[in-house]
Amino acid sequence: MTAEWPLWEVFIRSQHGLAHKHVGSVHAADAGMAIRNARDVYTRRNEGVSIWVARSGDIHASSPGERGPLFEPSNDKVYRHPTFFPMPEEVKHL
Amino acid sequence: MYAQMVETGVARVQDVSEMSPEERAFQARIDADVKIEPKDDMPEAYRRTLIRQIQQHAHSEIVGMLPEGNWITRAPSLQRKAILMAKVQDEAGHGLYLYCAAETLGISRDRMIEDLHAGKVRYSSIFNYPALAWADIGTIGWLVDGAAIMNQIPLCRCSYGPYARAMIRICKEESFHQRQGFDIMMTLCRGTPEQKAMAQGALERWWWPSLMMFGPPDAQSVHSAQSARWKIKLLSNDELRQRFVDQTVPQAEYLGLRIPDDKLVWNATRGHYDFGEIDWNEFHEVLKGHGPCNRERIGTRIKAWEDGAWVREAALAHARKGAAREPQAA
Numbered sequence: 001m002t003a004e005w006p007l008w009e010v011f012i013r014s015q016h017g018l019a020h021k022h023v024g025s026v027h028a029a030d031a032g033m034a035i036r037n038a039r040d041v042y043t044r045r046n047e048g049v050s051i052w053v054a055r056s057g058d059i060h061a062s063s064p065g066e067r068g069p070l071f072e073p074s075n076d077k078v079y080r081h082p083t084f085f086p087m088p089e090e091v092k093h094l
Numbered sequence: 095m096y097a098q099m100v101e102t103g104v105a106r107v108q109d110v111s112e113m114s115p116e117e118r119a120f121q122a123r124i125d126a127d128v129k130i131e132p133k134d135d136m137p138e139a140y141r142r143t144l145i146r147q148i149q150q151h152a153h154s155e156i157v158g159m160l161p162e163g164n165w166i167t168r169a170p171s172l173q174r175k176a177i178l179m180a181k182v183q184d185e186a187g188h189g190l191y192l193y194c195a196a197e198t199l200g201i202s203r204d205r206m207i208e209d210l211h212a213g214k215v216r217y218s219s220i221f222n223y224p225a226l227a228w229a230d231i232g233t234i235g236w237l238v239d240g241a242a243i244m245n246q247i248p249l250c251r252c253s254y255g256p257y258a259r260a261m262i263r264i265c266k267e268e269s270f271h272q273r274q275g276f277d278i279m280m281t282l283c284r285g286t287p288e289q290k291a292m293a294q295g296a297l298e299r300w301w302w303p304s305l306m307m308f309g310p311p312d313a314q315s316v317h318s319a320q321s322a323r324w325k326i327k328l329l330s331n332d333e334l335r336q337r338f339v340d341q342t343v344p345q346a347e348y349l350g351l352r353i354p355d356d357k358l359v360w361n362a363t364r365g366h367y368d369f370g371e372i373d374w375n376e377f378h379e380v381l382k383g384h385g386p387c388n389r390e391r392i393g394t395r396i397k398a399w400e401d402g403a404w405v406r407e408a409a410l411a412h413a414r415k416g417a418a419r420e421p422q423a424a
Contacts, residue, residue, distance in 0.1 A: 003410060004204045007197065024260070025194040027203060029406075030413035041190050044183065045267070064134045 007056040008034040010041075012048035020052050028053075096154040096218045096242060098309040098381070100147045100327075102320040103139050124325050129255040132198035140324055144254055145199050146215065147326060152192035153210045153217035157391050159185045161225040162234060170228060177274050178231065184271065188264045195256040211396050219377055220307045222385030229282055229289075229296035235275015237297075237304040237342065243268050244338050245308070248328035257326070276345065283349045290350070297346065298354045305369075306377045308335040339367050 005027040011020035023042050028034035034053040042048070062070055078084050087094050110118060117137055123130065130136055159182050166182065169175035193203055209215040220238055225231060243265065250261045282293040309331040312318040321327035339358075346353050357370035379385065 004202060005406065005410065007203075024191055025197065026190070029409035030416060033409065033413075040183075041187050044180075044187060061133060064131070 005029050008038070008053040009056050009059055010034075010038040011052040011054070012038075012042055013050040014047060015049050020050065023047075025056060026053075096245065096307075097147045097150040098216065098218060098307075099312075100143060100150065100317060100321065102143045102317045104316065104320050106316055107319045107323055121323070124253050124323075127253075127325075129258065130253050131255045139320075140326075141199050143321065143324070144257065144326060145196055145201050147321075148192050148196040148199075148257055149201070149206050149209070149215050150217060152189045152196060152206070153215060154221065155185050155189035155192060157217045157221045157395065158238075159189075160391055160394055161221060161223070161387075162231060164225060165228065165231050168228070169231075174278070181235070181271050181274060184267050188260075188267070191260040191263055192257075195254075195260045198256045207399060211392065211399065213383070213392070216381060217391075218307060219380040219385065220303050221391060222380050222387045223299070223303050224387050226299065227292050227296060229279070229292040230299065232275050232278030232282060232293065233296040233300045235271050235273075236279055236345070237275075237300050238307070239268055239271040239275060240342065241304050241307045241334075241338050243272060244334050244341075249326075251325075251328060253325035279349055279351075283351065293349070294351050297351050301354050302372065302376075305335055305339070305372055306374075306380075308332075308338070310374055310377065336366055339369055343367055 006029075007025050008028055008031075009025050010023050012023050013020045026034055026037040026041055028037050031053060035051050038051050038053055043051070074080070108117070110121065113121065116135065120130075120135065120137055120140070130140075162178060162182050162185075166175060166178055169178050193206060196206060197203060206215070210217070225234065246261050246265050246268065250258055250265055252258050252261070279293055282289040312331045318327055318330065343353065343358065355370045357368065359368050361368045380388070383389070
């Protein structure tokens with residue numbers, strides 16, 4: 001029984017000039033193999049122009065249980081949205 | 095379907111009043127169509143059922159490569175060969191999307207493969223039938239992939255985020271599979287009488303096993319009811335099967351092929367086709383391991399896994415050596 005190849009998370013930039021987006025994961029012995037495997041698994045139909053891979057273990061995620069306290073500070077700051085400020089209709093370009 | 099008769103581990107579906115506050119909160123999220131993501135709280139039974147279902151689905155994609163892979167070297171033209179290779183590659187990809195979705199639930203890839211090889215987890219009954227002629231490759235794409243699409247489109251809306259996202263990718267690609275199958279059938283049916291007879295023979299072999307893919311009637315099944323409650327099963331087996339028959343009969347008529355069922359008839363009152371009894375005994379025998387190809391399929395998978403062991407080991411050793419040689423970042 002050999003050890004399992006490490007798991008890598010795969011991020012792909014689609015052709016439309018967007019940011020890299022998480023698409024799934026692959027197993028591979030090293031980063032180069034992870035990119036080649038990601039190409040075969042996630043871009044068989046020209047879905048991307050660039051691939052990032054990162055060891056799954058290196059990704060740190062916020063905890064769903066702390067969603068409340070984590071995001072709460074922005075909840076009461078509605079003035080961060082431009083719609084908070086009513087503008088007179090006759091004033092333009094604001 | 096690709097995942098048939100998935101056990102949920104529950105004896106009956108709980109009433110909301112019997113649920114713990116956590117279970118009730120979870121069910122409320124499902125009812126509100128909020129997707130469940132890997133790190134979210136979820137009942138253990140939900141997690142275990144999903145692992146079983148996604149794993150069975152993934153194994154079906156992987157084992158499903160075997161009947162078609164057998165025909166790559168014998169495809170009738172270079173173009174058909176290239177198309178078939180692309181299709182089989184897609185099936186490998188689908189298996190990998192699904193394994194990675196299952197891994198988000200905390201089961202390792204190797205564990206899933208061990209479970210398959212040990213016979214602890216099933217794959218779809220359909221892949222235990224042989225592909226005897228070239229026309230079988232057309233029929234598999236047309237019927238088997240057609241049945242798979244029927245099942246997978248509703249699963250794109252299932253409650254578990256990674257599974258739903260894998261299904262969306264798969265459905266986008268699956269339509270190519272069904273069309274390439276129908277294209278093979280059209281070519282054969284417009285060909286010589288021998289070619290048409292080959293197409294007819296393949297339809298006769300695959301029709302009933304394709305209907306069995308949806309699984310036995312499950313309107314009364316507690317597992318199906320629980321899975322429906324969790325929104326990881328969205329339509330009953332019989333509903334999906336009826337849709338499949340209704341869409342396939344006109345396609346067979348177009349090809350000029352006869353579906354091997356004397357009881358198949360349009361029922362104007364129901365607005366659906368009536369069809370004959372399915373031999374569920376055959377289905378259960380195949381699931382138990384007594385289908386025409388069960389041993390061969392698992393044998394092939396185990397051999398591939400064992401023969402590849404040195405490659406997996408060597409690649410890891412190579413990666414470790416490379417990492418050791420790399421200058422350490424400051």
